[in-house]
Amino acid sequence: MLELSAYETIEKIRTRELTAKQVLEAHLDHIKKVDGVPGKLDFGELSEPEAKKVHAFITLTEDLAYQQAEEVDRQLDNGIAPGILAGAPITVKDIFCVKDTLTTAGSRILSNFKAPYTATSVNRLQKAGGVILGKVNLDEFTYGSSSESSAFKPCPHNPWDTTRVTGGSSGGSTASVAAYEAALSLGTDTGGSIRQPAAFCGVVGLKPTYGRVSRYGLIAFGSSLDCPGPVARSVKDAALMLQAMAGADPRDSTASNRPVPDYLSALQKDIRGMRIGLSPDYFRNSMPDLETGEIIYEPIQKEIEQAIYDSAQVLANLGAEIVEDVPMPNTIHGVSVYFVISRVEAASNLHRFDGVKYGYRTGKDVSDLHDLYRLTRVEGLGHQPKLRILMGMYVSAAQYSAQYYQRALKVRRMIRDDFEGIFDKKGSYHLDALLTPTTPSTAFELGAVYGNTVMMQCADQFTVPANHAGIPGISIPAGFDQTGLPIGIQLLGPDYREDLIMRIGHAYEQATQTADWRKAKPQVVRELEE
Amino acid sequence: MPVEHISPQLFEKLVDLAAIALDPSESEYLRSELNNQLTAIKELMAIKLDETLTPALHGVPFESADRQAMREDTLLPYATPEDIISQAPQSEDNYIVVPDIPHSELD
């Protein structure tokens, strides 16, 4: 039952082959077996058995889940049509406010914060009949690419190899879905935070177009970059979840007013004649030398490169036209621009965490307001928020803003122009999508990169350009490397054309349905069966 | 030898502006990471910018199809303001309470 797709689960609930409550209980049972202790502050030593668990959760919301599941069953009993996600078990990244639940952002500074309202995206999932299982772990305030920076430990472990990271910042989301703890998860993607962990955990992760899904209730990181999005085990499931959430919201001025298409029917179309590009700029791993600032190029992980070519072949066999050597010259600037723009916005967005209105306040005796601020923030915030605040302040300070922030905004235009160029119907490439690796490598070991913030950020080099440009992107599983770690491939498409990239992703999935690699199970699940 | 974009003095100023009371060891770690990051983004400075380039505040262009109508001036009071005030670590008589800013010395 757990391995069913969300779509199938919902169908069976609708036809009463299963009840929502049964589905919920099966998942809660499984969570108890694989998840281990939930994340908490000031966690001590990790024991050996715990080291092999997923630790996706911070807060399990069992009561809420039961209420929702029972409501779905009651509706079906009374002949009321339930929503399109009826009974689907969903986890929510703990960056979304959910009324009366602990909403921590993975930080001590919100460790006691119970949101008085629910985010629009979560609300829509609930209205569609989704069953919220709980809040899952993440990098603190979504700052990171490994989910290791959470103040709530243990941080999530990769279900395929629990000595490795899940990726981040939506690590709890992707791990919970990969380990069958949930069918769907709601994550966020600001520089790649859905797609990169999806690749590391062997699941599907979609970053919709900026503004396609409302940000109201999402604790902000980079306000011009943040996108709520679905994590699932199939493209169809991701489409279903997007259908439930997408669309205008009067509470979000940046949410697009455009009508939401029928994503599911879009998946049914074949991909014959679609033009899918490959760009050499996405086949090299660039890392800056920390002494000179010069960019050093290395090839990406061999198996990942191979996976791209193999999947391109699959798509070509389905009738798509593969267009090689598509230049995307400004891809290389994605990480630098991100270091500037996201930090300026983050520093400002973190101003409100000051111990005055909600959340953590220093326990020390203070008689000076400035001490209240300073002590609350040094105690309540981890390294990553502090770094983002300080960097953000530096690059937007009056004397440095022109050379950093203002400049970065212009380079962002250049990154955007690259995509407009290749997707322009009248341009020489007129692509429907760009096919790229999601990440330069597969999941690294826990602790291997954390602390080296430059290297950590570079894990996002292939995902971050889509955030700057605002376009949609999806990562789908495309096999494993030699050590059995998942590989993800990414499809990037034009504004509001989630339908195009999901169509291609779905076609790829269907064509590789019987591939051997699809039979593999994550370590935590295999160990259960043993 | 990593480049000192941010000196200890400038770092102090930033920390003050950010209202965070860092201790020396954390300060050193954060300052060195910041300097690494600034080195890493050095290439940003070297990019030749075309004069016609406009800043991109958002990636997507927000065409008229995307823009929602401006909000009407209609009252919609929030039903439970007490849910908000009850979040405050210290409150009294429905005010949120914080310590005062002491008088600074006048010269």
Add this chain to the structure above:
Amino acid sequence: MTDYEAVIGLETHIQLNTKTKIFCSCKADSWGDEPNTNICPVCSGLPGVLPVLNQEAAHKGALLAAAMHAKIQPVSYFDRKNYFYPDLPKGYQITQYDQPIGVGGYFDLPMPEGYTRHIRIHKLHLEEDAGKTKIINNERFVDFNRCGVPLVEMVTEPDFRSGDEAAQYLVRLRQLLRWIGVSEADMEKGHLRCDANVSIRLRGSEVLNTKTEIKNINSIDAVRNAIAIETERQIKQVEAGNRIESWTLDWDADTGTLEKMRSKETEADYRYFREPDLLPLILKPEWIEQVKNSLPELPLARRQRFIDQFALSLYDAEILTTDKALSDYFEAALKHYKGEAKVISNWITNDLMRILNDLNLSANELKLTPQRLAKIVKLIDSGQINTSIGKSLLKKVQEADQDPGEIVRREGLGLVGDEEAIRALVESIIAQNPAEVTSFREGKEGLIGWFLGQVMRQTGGKADPKLARQILLELLKQG
């Protein structure tokens, strides 16, 4: 003695009278409410919330810009101004930094002394208000009710030359704001707040010297006094050979003194950047045209027209254009009266305004409509009632909400113009008062007033005084 002149610029914060706040749907005006009862997640800066612009705030901001002859910008942007303060829940204020809704403009300020000071406007922009704090025993009590109230900040060039001019500007600005309906502009309630930038220079010089900023000026008098005192101080400093430092000063209304401000907020780097949660404010040309065309005739223009068109004095025209409702009332009454403007003007300034004051009403709220006032004056003119009856009718019409003719009929207030009846009455008064009659006939002709009084008393004030006087004279002089 060297001759210095003061160089003053004003920054005013104007609270718009929209129904809701600028970025959320809470009430805009919460004066007198219990603390923290007029808040929502958005204006109290909860995690995850987003601002949504109130169209009426944009509309009123544009209207004010038009009234100040400023250019309404077709595209303007919102920015974040970042700093820490307990009354600022998000830790930043959403404002407009470098691309505001209104640019340029001017105000021609007439001074009572007879000259006009041309004040140039630098810009107008929209922003959100912060909350309020009160300090009790080393603790700050914070109330967010006012967070997010829509403000227009309007900055002038340093074109004022005295505290008096600054004070006069605030008087005229207050009048204008109420006139076009964008703000109640009640300084006591903080609807209109003012900061003044003051510097001095040698008279005749064009240089701009270091200025000080005076904050917390909450009344017209405070503007006048604070600026006068600061000008004095600067002159004394300069004459003593000292430099003026660019201090920020706090005006203490209770002691009437200026204090150097304590907090260091003024040194903050606000790190302004475009607000990513809001789209640029785009105002279409047709919309802008419509706003400009919707402006009514402004107070000073109307004052001038009353002088030119109706030959009223400056004094009268000034009173009649105190507020728009009153001036509309005057013109409507005059239209119905079709007579001398001065007559209606007098009725309004002498009598109507007292009624408005007593009843605390605006001229457009009266049951004593302009039409009815005109009727009353016409009744007096045509001799159907006398003046004192006419004056008493004002209140009667307002209370009864009835046409004055109706009331006259009903209460029999019409002048007794029946000559026979008056003649008979006069004869009886003469008969009953031989001593006074004799005095009159012996030369005390002033007694005519007393006799007239007797006639009026005995007719309950309704006798036609002209006719009564005529008959009295006739009969008194007979003997």
